[in-house]
Structure formats: C-alpha cells, structure tokens
Amino acid sequence: MAYSxxxxxxxxxxxxxxxxxxxxxxxxxxxxxxxxxxxxxxxQIKVNDDGVIEDARFKTYGCGSxxxxxxxxxxxxxxxxxxxxxxxxxxxxxxELALPPVKIHCSVLAEDAIKAAIADYREKHGAxxxxxxxxxx
Amino acid sequence: xxxxxxxxxxxxxxxxxxxxLEIEQLAENYRRLQAQVHPDRFAQADPAERRASMQLAxxxxxxxxxxxxxxxxxxxxxxxxxxxxxxxxxKMDTAFLEQQMTLRANLEEIPQxxxxxxxxxxxREQLAEQVKNRQLRLAxxxxxxxxxxxxxxxxxxxxxxxxxxxxxxxxxxxEQLL
Numbered sequence: 001m002a003y004s005x006x007x008x009x010x011x012x013x014x015x016x017x018x019x020x021x022x023x024x025x026x027x028x029x030x031x032x033x034x035x036x037x038x039x040x041x042x043x044q045i046k047v048n049d050d051g052v053i054e055d056a057r058f059k060t061y062g063c064g065s066x067x068x069x070x071x072x073x074x075x076x077x078x079x080x081x082x083x084x085x086x087x088x089x090x091x092x093x094x095x096e097l098a099l100p101p102v103k104i105h106c107s108v109l110a111e112d113a114i115k116a117a118i119a120d121y122r123e124k125h126g127a128x129x130x131x132x133x134x135x136x137x
Numbered sequence: 138x139x140x141x142x143x144x145x146x147x148x149x150x151x152x153x154x155x156x157x158l159e160i161e162q163l164a165e166n167y168r169r170l171q172a173q174v175h176p177d178r179f180a181q182a183d184p185a186e187r188r189a190s191m192q193l194a195x196x197x198x199x200x201x202x203x204x205x206x207x208x209x210x211x212x213x214x215x216x217x218x219x220x221x222x223x224x225x226x227x228k229m230d231t232a233f234l235e236q237q238m239t240l241r242a243n244l245e246e247i248p249q250x251x252x253x254x255x256x257x258x259x260x261r262e263q264l265a266e267q268v269k270n271r272q273l274r275l276a277x278x279x280x281x282x283x284x285x286x287x288x289x290x291x292x293x294x295x296x297x298x299x300x301x302x303x304x305x306x307x308x309x310x311x312e313q314l315l
Contacts, residue, residue, distance in 0.1 A: 031234040035295035038302020040237045061241040112227070 003064050004098040010068035015075055018057045020044045028121025030113040034105060039066045043113035045077060045085070047121055053077045053085055058113075065103040069093050069110040082118050146200035146213060156214055157276035160205060167201040207272055208301055211294035214279055220287040229295065237299050240264070244306055253314055261307050268300050 003011070019042065022029045030043045039062030046055040056074035060067045072093055077085045090107040093099075099107055147154040150166045174190040174197065182190070203209045215222065243260060247253045271293050278290045 031229075031231045031238075033229045033234050033237065033299060035229075035298040038299050038305075040234055040241060040299070042234075042238060059238065061238065116228075 003068075006072075006097050007064055007068040007099070010071040010097070011064040014058075014067055014071040016055075016057050016071065017059060019059060020046055020055075020057055025124060028117040028119075028124070030116030030118075030120060032109055032112045032116055034062075034066075034109050036105070037062065037066075039063065039106070039109060041066065041070050041109055041113050043070060043073065043110075043117050045114075045117050045121065047082065051081050053080055053082070062109075063103075063106065065097070065099055065106040066109060068097055069099075069106045070113065072096060073110045073114055077114060082121070085114060086118055088114055144196065145217065146204055149196060149200045150204065152204070154214075154217070155276070156210060156272075156279040158204065158210070163201070163204055167197060170197045207268070207275075208294060208297050211275055211290065211297065215287060215291055215294065218284070218287055220291060222291060229299075230292075233296060233299075237303070240303055241306070244303070244310060247310060248314065254311070257307060257311055257314065261304070264300060264303055264307065268297065268304075271297050271300070 020027045020029075022044065024046075026047055028045045028047065031041070032043075033040045039060065041060045041062065042058060044057045045053045048054045056077050058070040058074050060070045073088070076088055076092070080088075088111065090104070090111040093107040093110055094104050097107070145154070150163060150170065152158055152163050152166060171194060174194045176187075176191065176194070179187045179190045203213050212222070240260070240263075244257075247256050247260070250256050275290060275293045275297075278286045278293065
C-alpha cells in the first residue's frame, strides 16, 4: 500500500515528538491503544491560563499512518482552546492525510487520544465534565 | 447458535469448551479428523460426498487455526458466550498502556546496547511471563461462567493482542540482530 506524500512527510519528519511532565498541572495526558494492530499512542497538551493549548507532544508506536495522524494532531491542536480541540474529528485528520479506508482507524485513535488528553486536563482542574472517550468510528 | 453448516469448533475437534485447552490433544484430534476427510479417501465417492468431506476439511482447518491461537481462542469463546466486541469499552487501562510504551521503548533501544541478544532474551522472558499470567486469568474468568466477567475476559484478550504485537516486534528485531 502506498502512503500519501503527507503521511510520508509526517512519518519522516514527525512534529512535536516527546513528552511533558504528566504531573504538571498545565499538562493533560491521553494514552490510547488499538488492540487489533497493537498501536500505542500518547498525546500530551500544555494548556495556558486562558485555556488555550499552547503546545503539544506525542509518542506513538505503530504504523506510518498512526504516527502521521498523531503528528498532524499536535499541529492541529496548537492555538485552539479546549472546546475547539474537542471538536476535532478523525475525518479532519483522515482527509488531510488522504488516508485509505483500511487506515481510517489510525485517525480514530488520534481523535480518542486528544479527547483523553482533554479529559485528563479537565479532571485535574476539577471540571465536572465526564468525557465519553468514544467516537464514531 | 449451532447448525450443521457451522458446528461449534470445540465440538468439531472433540475438545472441551474451555480456554485452558490441552493443545496437544487439540492437534491430535485435528490430525485424526483431517485424515478421515482427506480428499484421497473420497476420490471414488459421489460428488455430494466429496463436497461434504471438503467442507468438513475446511471447517476443521478454521477450527484448528482459531482454537490453537490464544488470542483468537479467547475471541471465539467470547463470541460463543454472546459477547459482542462492538459493545466493548474500547478504553484500555492507562497503566497497561504505559507499560506497553515502556516495553516498546526498551525494545527500540536494544540494538544500541552491548550484548543486545541477551537483553532481547530478557525482554522476551518478561513478555512470556505477562502472556502466561493473562492466559491463566483468562482461563479462570471463562471457567467461572459468570456473564459479568465477559467484559473482563474481553479486556484480557485485548491485552494479549498488544503483547502479541510486542512479541512479533521482538522476533523481527532478533532476525535483524542475527
């Protein structure tokens, strides 16, 4: 299967790889995994006092599409507030990267990751907003 | 749930319907069934009999492949118990995922270490222990026959899938190192 140029670009030059201190109050951490392919993805957001995501990091063990999806996601969330970031859909990522149908689940994993990261941040800050970390496939 | 076209795989291979199977018995029963339905024995048979024997041979293959693998055996038992994986909570335990991340990172670092093959062996032993631990718990869970445990069984099967992926990666690394 041939990867699109955008997937290859993110795969060869992944953006924002790394991690923040997950104990830091301004950091939200999302850990997700896909049993079928064994992919594991960690996404972290750093939120400033205005509730805006000022930075993001990821670490993904998985195929090229999973790495590209999480790399692109870190670019997409920067500068967004939490409500805006919640609205990012897997289809936004899949379209941007031109993912083939068999790789759509990689973008779903990325959507789950940002939701889990936001939920973690909100939990730290005592927001009473239980996050259903489930997306439409 | 069963009909003639789709017999239960456990019944087909004449083994008890449980997770902790005797794999040797499974293999022996499979070989015996394959010998019984071997196409050579049906060369002179009429077309209907030949077709039936071929169908049985195919089912026996599917059954053996499904039951001998620890992951697919678990998935099949969940299915037999009426558990729909689509309704499963997809969220994995964070501590488990973190452990997976660490193991993947450790695996990635192995080629840069001295004595990489020894390190790889250690990691694979660690993995094998984790797999065994989950298989034992899975057997207990299925044997308890409590429907409330199916979600837990499903989670254990999914953990085995991640561990299996790690095992594959470790094997690939070994081939590169040798």
